[in-house]
Amino acid sequence: MIGLEVHAQLTSLKSKLFCSCPADYRELQPNTAVCDVCLGLPGSLPRLNGRAVEEVLKIALALHSKPAEKTLFYRKHYFYPDMAKNFQISQYDRGGGVTIASGGYMDFNLGQDVKRVRIRRVQLEEDVAKIVYPSSLMTSDYVLVDYNRAGVALCEMVTEPDISSPREARLFIEKYSSILEHLGVTDTDLEGSLRVDANVSIDGGERVELKNINSPKDVEKALNYEVQRQAMIVERGGKIEMQTRHWDEVNKVTVAPRFKEEEEDYRYFPEPDLPPIRIDPNTLKRLAAQLPELPDQRAERFIRQYGLTAYQASVLVSDKHLADCYERSVQAGLKAGDAADWFMNEVLGDLSDAKKGTKDLIALTDDVIKVVEMVQRNEITGKMGKRLLKQLIIGGRLPEEVPRPIRDEETLRQLVAEVIRDNPDVYEKAKTDPNAINFLIGQVMKKTRGRADPQKILDLVRAALSAV
Amino acid sequence: MKVADVVKSVKSGEKSAVEVVQEYLGVIKRVDPKVHAFLYVDEAGSLSRAREIDEEIKSGRDPGPLAGVPVAVKDNIAVKGMPLTCASRILEGYVSPYDATAVSRLKAAGAIVIGKTNLDEFAMGSSTEYSAFGPSKNPRDLSRVPGGSSGGSGAAVASGMVPLALGSDTGGSVRCPASFTGVYGLKPTYGLVSRYGLVSFANSIEVIGGFSAWAEDLSLLFSVIRNTDSPDPMDQTTVFSSPLAFPGLRGIRVGLIKETLAEGTSEDVISVIDRLISKLVEAGATVEEVSLPSLELALPSYYLLACAEASSNLARYDGIRYGKPCPLEARNWNEAFSEVRGTGFGPEVKRRIMMGSFVLSSGYYDAYYLKAAAARKKIREEVLKALKGYQLLMAPTNPVVAPKLGEKTSDPLSMYMLDLDTVPFNLAGVPALSLPAGKGAYGLPVGVQLVGAPLMDDWVIGAAKELEGMGAVELAGEVARLE
Numbered sequence: 001m002i003g004l005e006v007h008a009q010l011t012s013l014k015s016k017l018f019c020s021c022p023a024d025y026r027e028l029q030p031n032t033a034v035c036d037v038c039l040g041l042p043g044s045l046p047r048l049n050g051r052a053v054e055e056v057l058k059i060a061l062a063l064h065s066k067p068a069e070k071t072l073f074y075r076k077h078y079f080y081p082d083m084a085k086n087f088q089i090s091q092y093d094r095g096g097g098v099t100i101a102s103g104g105y106m107d108f109n110l111g112q113d114v115k116r117v118r119i120r121r122v123q124l125e126e127d128v129a130k131i132v133y134p135s136s137l138m139t140s141d142y143v144l145v146d147y148n149r150a151g152v153a154l155c156e157m158v159t160e161p162d163i164s165s166p167r168e169a170r171l172f173i174e175k176y177s178s179i180l181e182h183l184g185v186t187d188t189d190l191e192g193s194l195r196v197d198a199n200v201s202i203d204g205g206e207r208v209e210l211k212n213i214n215s216p217k218d219v220e221k222a223l224n225y226e227v228q229r230q231a232m233i234v235e236r237g238g239k240i241e242m243q244t245r246h247w248d249e250v251n252k253v254t255v256a257p258r259f260k261e262e263e264e265d266y267r268y269f270p271e272p273d274l275p276p277i278r279i280d281p282n283t284l285k286r287l288a289a290q291l292p293e294l295p296d297q298r299a300e301r302f303i304r305q306y307g308l309t310a311y312q313a314s315v316l317v318s319d320k321h322l323a324d325c326y327e328r329s330v331q332a333g334l335k336a337g338d339a340a341d342w343f344m345n346e347v348l349g350d351l352s353d354a355k356k357g358t359k360d361l362i363a364l365t366d367d368v369i370k371v372v373e374m375v376q377r378n379e380i381t382g383k384m385g386k387r388l389l390k391q392l393i394i395g396g397r398l399p400e401e402v403p404r405p406i407r408d409e410e411t412l413r414q415l416v417a418e419v420i421r422d423n424p425d426v427y428e429k430a431k432t433d434p435n436a437i438n439f440l441i442g443q444v445m446k447k448t449r450g451r452a453d454p455q456k457i458l459d460l461v462r463a464a465l466s467a468v
Numbered sequence: 469m470k471v472a473d474v475v476k477s478v479k480s481g482e483k484s485a486v487e488v489v490q491e492y493l494g495v496i497k498r499v500d501p502k503v504h505a506f507l508y509v510d511e512a513g514s515l516s517r518a519r520e521i522d523e524e525i526k527s528g529r530d531p532g533p534l535a536g537v538p539v540a541v542k543d544n545i546a547v548k549g550m551p552l553t554c555a556s557r558i559l560e561g562y563v564s565p566y567d568a569t570a571v572s573r574l575k576a577a578g579a580i581v582i583g584k585t586n587l588d589e590f591a592m593g594s595s596t597e598y599s600a601f602g603p604s605k606n607p608r609d610l611s612r613v614p615g616g617s618s619g620g621s622g623a624a625v626a627s628g629m630v631p632l633a634l635g636s637d638t639g640g641s642v643r644c645p646a647s648f649t650g651v652y653g654l655k656p657t658y659g660l661v662s663r664y665g666l667v668s669f670a671n672s673i674e675v676i677g678g679f680s681a682w683a684e685d686l687s688l689l690f691s692v693i694r695n696t697d698s699p700d701p702m703d704q705t706t707v708f709s710s711p712l713a714f715p716g717l718r719g720i721r722v723g724l725i726k727e728t729l730a731e732g733t734s735e736d737v738i739s740v741i742d743r744l745i746s747k748l749v750e751a752g753a754t755v756e757e758v759s760l761p762s763l764e765l766a767l768p769s770y771y772l773l774a775c776a777e778a779s780s781n782l783a784r785y786d787g788i789r790y791g792k793p794c795p796l797e798a799r800n801w802n803e804a805f806s807e808v809r810g811t812g813f814g815p816e817v818k819r820r821i822m823m824g825s826f827v828l829s830s831g832y833y834d835a836y837y838l839k840a841a842a843a844r845k846k847i848r849e850e851v852l853k854a855l856k857g858y859q860l861l862m863a864p865t866n867p868v869v870a871p872k873l874g875e876k877t878s879d880p881l882s883m884y885m886l887d888l889d890t891v892p893f894n895l896a897g898v899p900a901l902s903l904p905a906g907k908g909a910y911g912l913p914v915g916v917q918l919v920g921a922p923l924m925d926d927w928v929i930g931a932a933k934e935l936e937g938m939g940a941v942e943l944a945g946e947v948a949r950l951e
Contacts (some may be wrong), residue, residue, distance in 0.1 A: 005738055036565065036566050039789060040784045040789070041564075041565070041566075042546065042554070042564070042784075042790075043544075043545070043546040043552070043564070043568060043664070043665040043666055043667045043668070044564070044664070044665075045663060045664050045668075053547075075780050077780060077783060077828075079783070079786065079801065079802065079805050080801065081786075081788055083803060084784065084789070085783065085784040086783035086786060087780055087783055087784075088786050091608065095833060095834070095838070096838070114518065119832075145788070147789075173898055191491070233696040240884070264827055265830050267779075267825065267828035267829060267830075268833075269776060269777075269828050269832075269833070269837060272670075272671035273668075273671050325884075327698035
């Protein structure tokens, strides 16, 4: 059983949650995007960035989560160097606390099936500073603290333990990222903008909390590691201890804390510096009316409008950039179903080979369209198309001269004749052996450097064979 | 000299701001070694600011309603470029990089921040004896405490070292020293003055307040520091409509709170109250006894809530970012934090952090914190209801006159009892003013509180002004001469 806590930075905001420091701290010198508030200097007080509440409400609406009428902030206490105040301004759903939204669900495709995961709550909190390990989590003997990130608005979404496998967890995160991207609240491509904690337990064992999975791509790896670790302990007759473990992203293992952790008592109490927030029903109505098209609706439209299969649609919309680029290609005149296959089967694989993300695809899409267009117009062969795409995506641009296909029958006939002349034995064999025919076709294709249609060559070879 | 007279003489050129500042610096030099009101005096800075004010006047500009007036600021309120220690070792050497909102308003009005005053560590105490840098003394009797926690500010005004001072009042920390040292002290409506830059002790309860020798000086001070727009998120000024001007004492109904005159309140304090009642009646007001039975809940619920908030607010002092440095030889975080906090905080602060942590612990939160919060609500409702029937409430500021140094420190509970009559109005969030009504045992000052409805701060000041005008405020304008 797996339950996830996903923290998404609200990167759409200009300033931090409780002060006017820039929210976009990336690429700044350490500890330069800070002020008396986010450093927790004596005497400073928080002031709420009201837009953050609206951004979280958008997420809540997209997850069918129920917004509270009145919500408040709580202080969550623990001593840690990444905490400017040694408490985090967060929210709480017990002891009289109410988070911005609670309940809800998110569906995602699991092969041909649709899996539903229930949402427990959606809340707003401040991010903590970044601890920089000079080497890895296990080997560093000192750490550095960068407070630029401290106070950035964070949406915490907590699921019920409805996820059954590491793979499901990955698919869930992919879909959730796509929702955030469609809402425009989080640029999930930014390093550390989406961070995951996971609770994992196997077959009635104790729950282990995995913290610190700072890259969504690592979620499946971290969970696989942890599930195997737990399974091995059980196999050896051991017992799983309730524990918090950290994901070491350098060594790709989960690590037990260096010191035995006591059970945390966060001593939650209502933040006395921030008044309760009333969520105005009119604001909710406005936000609901302004919600953009979300992945599920977009998939339905893809099926309806472009005739895609449910599977194709779900893969495309699981990533907003992919869906956007695909849709651009159709608007540019590509055949919709065929283009979907190109994006799903070729483009995604090439991106992964090139270690690039779908965000990189945006700049390449015009050229991708050109290539697929040439194939769809039969100007080049599918094979040439694939090769060109790989060159494009790995190299970042199309070769200066796109090889033109050889269509002239006379040229091709001559090439066939040359191959037959050079391989008289095979030619004889080919009269009875289809493998020999394939060899001849291969030789011709080699001479054309793949620029001919193999079907056409086959026809010509057959013609040559029967002509004698 | 009244503040208005100082301003008039500076603006008219009769006296330069530099001369004014030099005069007060002179008093500080001669008197403060006996009183220890100040933790920091900015001689060079205040003189150079005074020169700027004089320049402005010479070039025909108006430096503002407090032109050239020296002000002392309690050392838990941020003044840019000055130390901000909260009288704690843990903040020794820390210099604030910004001004509290109230301080920047004072500066913009032409006032000159002359220095930072002593307090009980992090404003926790009622005698200023819990200062890590030594106690302040009461200018009326140097063997006695000046009250607390804003004892330095009270003592500074009471000994003529400054005409105005800022303090903070969480459970009586402005009114208690005002009463013990014989000056005016106002705790305004919660949220009326921005808390931005006041080092948090108990956020939901505390306010920035002020001290003066004359009632009208408080009017002037608060007209400058009260909010119009404020970065204090709990600011209430937008919630309430602007109040009416004080109509005068004639016809005003005053409720004398019965519970504050009970056993434990000394006879000399009660006789000062009796005399003030006759003056109020003389002025045409009606005075009646009113009972607020929930007041007995005030002290315990105050200490639960204030300690809970304090334990949270003071968590940030860990030596990593500022203040007492974190020991590098520690083996882990916990060890480093414990070392800094174990040696940086004094015993009263530690006591309150421990109480507060206990109150907020899971399993005790409902029994203590939530109960205390419910009691606060009840007290507030009762006080507000009484303020519907009476325009003003009246109570002694403290049940006794200033105790001797060392008299209360061995018994924290007897120290807490000094706050008995001030705490309810912090919980209710209403304005409360302590006026130096008379003298009690040993000729020591006795303060009396006037309490008004939320945002009716001008009414309590107005009533004090009128009483002062009738000669009913025995110590008004009378500062101790220790030179």
